[in-house]
Amino acid sequence: MELTKACKTPDGTRFWRQGQGSSVVLIHGVGLDATMWRSQVEALAQRHDVIVYDMLGHGDSALPREDAELDDYADQLASLLDHLGLERVAVVGFSMGGLVARAFALRHPQRLTAMVVLSSVFDRDANERSGVRQRLAQARERGPAANVGAALKRWFSPAFHRAYPERITEIHEIVSSNHPQGYYRSYALFGTEDRFGTERLQTIRVPVLVATGELDPGSTPRMAHALAGHLPNAEVHIFPGQRHMVPMEDHEAVNAVLLRFLAKALANAPSKEVFQ
Structure with a gap:
């Protein structure tokens, strides 16, 4: 499914916006864009x-300021x-989008009904931190294409690479x-912000x-x-046999989990609210 015509804020x-009912925002990961969510938009x-x-x-979208913080993305x-x-x-946040979702929950708690943190990062160990520092240095020196090939090998299974080479090419581009x-x-x-707001996470009360x-x-x-473990009203789901890009590689399983969670979490929430 293709998304409908894009819009732009001032x-x-x-x-993009589609459907009706209670509102759900999906936030993509670093290096990607909103089109990664096509299968989720169709289902949700x-x-x-x-x-x-x-x-x-x-x-x-517009560039972040030079000294941007996660709060800028939340804003x-x-x-x-x-x-x-x-x-x-x-709010559903994937990878870096999960960090943005956390920042939004802490900065604008009154605007959140429920949150999904999908394939995101928290409290990296020393080896994980070293690896991401190396990739960051490569990106700074050679730009976005510096480590995309290695990233795609981490993100998708070999079987997906073989079965859907056109999707791999699309993400690479x-x-x-x-x-x-x-x-x-x-x-x-x-x-660098995998521990963002750790000491305040217990204040996030939504499901x-x-x-x-x-x-x-x-x-x-x-x-x-x-x-x-830092969130007072959280549950965990692990997708068996899946790597990072589970929203694309096993979209049916992800869609089912999202729909089930949202139905339960939003059971008592109004379908629409107007901001005054």
Whole structure:
């Protein structure tokens, strides 16, 4: 399924909106853009008002400022909600999008109904931290294309590479075509802010689902369980045999888990609220 025609906010955020019902925002990962969510939009829009958008420095959205922080990315989402007249939404964040979701939950708690942190990072160990520092240095020196080939091998299984070479090519092109400064500024936050807000996570009271692939080397099941342990109303789901890009590689399983979680978490939430 292709997304409908893109729209743009006055401050330069590209977004798509489909469906009706309770509102759900999907946030992509570093180097990607909103189009990674096509399979999720198709499934979720049958029950929800689904919004997907390009983060700062990605796709056709504005660049982040040079000294950008995760709060800037959280404020981008808040500004998008203002533009759409939405007061409260559920947020699904993938990879770096999971960090942005956490930042949004801490900075704008009154605007959140539920949160999903999918294939994201938390409290890297020394080896994991060393690896991401090396990749960050490569990106700074040679741009977004510096390590995309290695990333694709981590993100997708060999079977997916063989079965869907056109999808691999598409993701390779999306990552490689990122604006170098926007990509690096975002990657720097992804690479260093895995413990963002740890001491405040217990203040996030909404229902939270923390999920990842069993074989994801960068967003591990250990991280998922550790993050959930800091959240008072969290559950964990591990996708068996899956790597990082589980929303694309096993979209049916992801869609089923998201729909089930959202139905339970939003059972008592109003379908629409207007921001005054």
